[in-house]
Amino acid sequence: xxxxxxxxxxxxxxxxxxxxxxxxxxxxxxxxxxxxxxxxxxxxxxxxxxxxxxxxxxxxxxxxxxxxxxxxxxxxxxxxxxxxxxxxxxxxxxxxxxxxxxxxxxxxxxxxxxxxxxxxxxxxxxxxxxxxxxxxxxxxxxxxxxxxxxxxxxxxxxxxxxxxxxxxxxxxxxxxxxxxxxxxxxxxxxxxxxxxxxxxxxxxxxxxxxxxxxxxxxx
Numbered sequence: 001x002x003x004x005x006x007x008x009x010x011x012x013x014x015x016x017x018x019x020x021x022x023x024x025x026x027x028x029x030x031x032x033x034x035x036x037x038x039x040x041x042x043x044x045x046x047x048x049x050x051x052x053x054x055x056x057x058x059x060x061x062x063x064x065x066x067x068x069x070x071x072x073x074x075x076x077x078x079x080x081x082x083x084x085x086x087x088x089x090x091x092x093x094x095x096x097x098x099x100x101x102x103x104x105x106x107x108x109x110x111x112x113x114x115x116x117x118x119x120x121x122x123x124x125x126x127x128x129x130x131x132x133x134x135x136x137x138x139x140x141x142x143x144x145x146x147x148x149x150x151x152x153x154x155x156x157x158x159x160x161x162x163x164x165x166x167x168x169x170x171x172x173x174x175x176x177x178x179x180x181x182x183x184x185x186x187x188x189x190x191x192x193x194x195x196x197x198x199x200x201x202x203x204x205x206x207x208x209x210x211x212x213x214x215x216x217x218x219x
Contacts, residue, residue: 019090054120110130
């Protein structure tokens, strides 16, 4: 009995790999990794362990998309792998390993878990490419402070500044009015002091009879 099960599993895997290799069927996806471009000197070597991790992340993505369906590494079949780290993969059905999961279902699973897949390999949408699946858009940045609260703070700040000006301005004007009479008094005192120092101004008609001018003493 165990021997028959083992034979069936081997045949199922062979059928799936054969389907994957046949001119890239509609249910297959082409994957291309640019590890050296992304990580430079810190690039890791792609080997069987890394491929196992890829299959595991895809199985995780399928489980996340279809709750209750226990996809495993054996359901992620890889073929036509190249040394430049590119390959094709298909996902086999849980009910019948000789059948492939539809392209749309796999695409939805990859989209949903794209960030988790990228993080597993320290790559991005541009360096871990699922050809045929458009890169996911980055999540919008949500500010810590809601925008409405920022606008409210600015408006309230303006209102507070206006109220402060209205309160302070009358006090300044009142103080100026109090200082103005004192300035006038100071100017009057300065005028009186100058008058005392220079003597009183002489008025009246000039009497020429007491003049020393020679024109008036000639006979």
